[in-house]
């Protein structure tokens with residue numbers, strides 16, 4: 001047994017050198033190179049199994065001819081693939097297989113610590129294995145550009161291990177995701193080319209201070225975005241291609257980039273003033289700026305620089321030279337906000353009074369009087385340049401994210417703070433002086449609001465007026481009630497109140513309700529009745545919520561439906577009862593079948609309730625903008641144009657009363673209510689203003705809704721009927737486009753409907769694209785839409801005198817509605833008019849009182865116009881020539 005063991009030893013010892021040799025030969029690279037050779041077709045020239053691999057053309061080995069150090073198959077006209085075994089080439093420093101037709105999955109290079117150069121570009125590789133560049137601590141150059149069949153991949157964050165990286169080329173290589181913020185790890189990186197991928201997000205902050213010279217990020221499919229300020233810190237840059245992306249904000253000051261010779265910025269969303277330092281960069285030779293929204297003076301590059309500027313930027317002039325001082329000031333203001341795109345798109349040209357967004361001017365259109373930047377989502381700081389707007393009366397900055405102080409200004413009207421907006425007012429001038437601060441109001445950080453006008457909707461009025469008859473079929477129009485003599489509390493006249501539901505009539509007072517009867521006769525309704533009919537103001541009865549309270553649906557015992565608007569206490573503000581009564585007295589005079597009727601009111605302690613006729617189909621706004629949520633059909637064009645005519649008639653009536661003219665001041669789709677047959681009535685007379693004939697009245701505070709405010713009204717507070725015409729024009733635009741007057745969800749350049757749509761109107765070809773997609777008009781419909789579009793443009797003319805009056809709108813819309821029912825005479829009961837009412841009597845009385853036959857026309861449903869307003873003489877809008885055929 002012992003001898004047996006003894007015999008084994010010498011044998012193994014003799015075998016050892018042989019085994020070592022075997023192991024060594026397995027460790028050389030011949031097997032891998034052989035696999036590589038068989039993976040390629042045709043065999044690369046100079047490669048043959050009959051010669052040692054170290055003798056193959058363009059294959060380098062180490063000094064022992066054991067290990068491959070370099071493989072160079074650049075442009076070798078080979079196809080096939082690279083075998084995964086390639087990662088066993090432990091000494092490989094260079095793999096160059098570019099410009100072939102290699103395909104399939106790439107080998108993983110993981111842990112090939114010797115690898116310094118990898119050239120894979122211009123092949124057809126399809127797949128990248130996980131971690132394929134992990135652990136390449138000596139990688140200097142990696143190039144995978146122009147592999148268009150690659151599946152999507154991302155720049156791996158583990159690349160940070162490759163701290164020697166100098167060149168990373170991966171253009172047109174299906175890269176997605178963001179550029180990872182890993183560039184502090186590459187102190188030697190000089191060349192980064194990532195063009196023609198689908199990179200998104202912004203430039204990584206770690207670009208700052210990098211040594212990158214050659215930066216190609218152009219033509220990302222979806223577009224890189226955000227600001228490019230970091231370029232200012234990349235002082236080694238020589239060639240920068242950022243074109244065809246979605247970069248935004250201003251061009252930074254690149255004066256430290258003294259080697260920059262090529263700067264491609266075209267086709268982005270850059271805004272702001274081109275920094276003058278760019279024009280003096282010593283080596284700059286090539287610049288493109290076109291198709292951005294750059295602002296300020298037209299850039300003046302020296303002739304040695306080849307520059308393309310294009311025509312779609314927003315420079316104030318189209319030749320070099322300073323901008324108008326007011327324009328310069330506003331550019332400073334915009335600059336402090338980081339040059340928002342919304343302003344860059346609208347603030348074009350050299351006249352700040354030429355329809356600039358958020359800007360209003362005096363009536364001569366010269367000096368800026370209002371800067372209204374409330375709720376714009378701006379961030380940045382408040383520019384001291386505001387102080388240079390010497391005619392500024394209103395500055396609205398509420399609900400943004402701004403820092404800084406408001407500079408002292410010479411002229412400043414601080415508007416009363418009322419209404420729906422939760423804002424803080426920072427009083428200017430006088431108040432400041434009293435505090436002794438003298439020069440500035442301090443605002444720490446955030447929301448600043450000076451001078452608020454909108455939203456005010458003082459709702460002054462608790463317009464309750466009395467009633468109009470309610471028959472089974474619904475509501476009726478009448479006008480006789482306005483002249484009814486006062487009635488004792490709780491009793492109702494035989495004539496005028498015949499149609500008031502008895503339930504309402506019989507209730508006169510309640511525990512907490514005060515009773516008021518005004519001249520003109522009004523119905524007070526007890527809170528008990530209102531509680532009863534609304535199921536104690538049950539949630540399930542809520543019709544909607546407005547700025548001043550909740551509106552409930554109610555049903556009287558006889559089935560008549562009503563809408564009860566319940567004002568939260570405190571809403572009334574300081575408005576006294578007398579004013580309230582006076583307004584009710586006025587409102588009782590405006591009755592029309594296209595005006596929503598007030599049936600009565602209730603005062604219950606601090607609470608005030610208004611009872612309206614119920615409009616079963618809700619608001620025009622719901623049907624235009626939320627029809628999907630309400631699971632109804634989108635409105636047809638026929639319905640829309642009919643609604644437009646109804647509204648025009650209602651407003652025309654308001655405007656054209658013989659003695660006085662009433663101005664609605666808050667016309668908008670949420671104030672247009674619809675009946676079951678989709679006929680419209682104008683509602684919400686809370687802001688109705690009684691305007692002396694032919695005169696205008698100047699309001700101390702504005703009221704209304706942004707998006708619908710006529711420019712002269714916002715700027716000067718001057719109210720004429722043309723304010724309603726303007727708002728009506730905006731409503732027409734909404735009807736045509738299905739888009740809201742102000743739509744925060746749209747890109748900035750489209751968010752303000754009037755600005756955008758008036759631009760659309762300049763070229764009729766654009767109109768079709770802007771039409772509400774649910775309309776899909778045939779030729780006849782399109783012609784009708786086109787005419788309404790033209791009217792909308794006309795109504796929103798900048799100058800009030802250029803706008804038509806409502807009679808003109810009725811004249812334009814009337815035939816368009818007629819077109820849909822050529823022969824059938826209008827059915828009277830379509831309006832829910834109860835023909836058994838004492839209407840003729842009422843009309844007689846009305847005519848005697850008001851002496852207007854217009855009224856009669858309306859109530860007798862005649863389509864004849866009693867007055868045919870001609871086009872205003874000053875009308876010189878582009879739109880008048882629009883060809884609608």
Ligand SMILES: Nc1ncnc2c1ncn2[C@@H]1O[C@H](COP(=O)(O)OP(=O)(O)O)[C@@H](O)[C@H]1O
Nearest residue numbers: 543544545546547548551563612613614615684
């Ligand atoms: N007469 C009515 N018939 C049916 N619904 C109504 C009536 N009045 C108001 N509503 C509904 O209640 C909502 C709020 O009304 P309102 O207080 O007038 O709003 P706002 O304050 O915005 O003018 C409306 O958007 C509408 O949906």
Ligand SMILES: *[C@@H]1O[C@H](CO)[C@@H](O)[C@H](O)[C@H]1NC(C)=O
Nearest residue numbers: 050051052053054055056065
């Ligand atoms: C391979 O190359 C070496 C050195 O260049 C040379 O000595 C040897 O003869 C070559 N072998 C063959 C088979 O060509």
Ligand SMILES: *[C@@H]1O[C@H](CO)[C@@H](O)[C@H](O)[C@H]1NC(C)=O
Nearest residue numbers: 108109110111112131134135
């Ligand atoms: C690469 O090296 C790391 C660390 O040594 C190791 O964890 C990993 O498994 C290696 N990967 C491969 C594919 O060898």
Ligand SMILES: *[C@@H]1O[C@H](CO)[C@@H](O)[C@H](O)[C@H]1NC(C)=O
Nearest residue numbers: 152176177198199200221222
């Ligand atoms: C580009 O990337 C975005 C976001 O990563 C993606 O939604 C989009 O589908 C990609 N587009 C293409 C063409 O790959």
Ligand SMILES: *[C@@H]1O[C@H](CO)[C@@H](O)[C@H](O)[C@H]1NC(C)=O
Nearest residue numbers: 205208209229230231232233
């Ligand atoms: C530029 O560098 C400075 C100094 O390092 C730094 O404070 C600043 O934030 C950098 N700017 C950008 C845009 O990266």
Ligand SMILES: *[C@@H]1O[C@H](CO)[C@@H](O)[C@H](O)[C@H]1NC(C)=O
Nearest residue numbers: 261262263284285286287306
């Ligand atoms: C400028 O760009 C054009 C077009 O890309 C190119 O032909 C030209 O060589 C460039 N000039 C310089 C100096 O880079």
Ligand SMILES: *[C@@H]1O[C@H](CO)[C@@H](O)[C@H](O)[C@H]1NC(C)=O
Nearest residue numbers: 362364366367368389390391
């Ligand atoms: C407009 O501004 C100029 C210069 O600031 C001033 O001279 C002029 O009086 C202003 N005009 C009006 C109407 O305020």
Ligand SMILES: *[C@@H]1O[C@H](CO)[C@@H](O)[C@H](O)[C@H]1NC(C)=O
Nearest residue numbers: 325329332384385386387388
């Ligand atoms: C106001 O305008 C003057 C003259 O145009 C200019 O010198 C000054 O810097 C401006 N002030 C501010 C705060 O921009």
Ligand SMILES: *[C@@H]1O[C@H](CO)[C@@H](O)[C@H](O)[C@H]1NC(C)=O
Nearest residue numbers: 377378379380400401402403
């Ligand atoms: C406001 O701006 C500050 C600093 O610019 C930022 O940190 C903050 O998130 C912003 N807040 C909002 C609500 O946008």
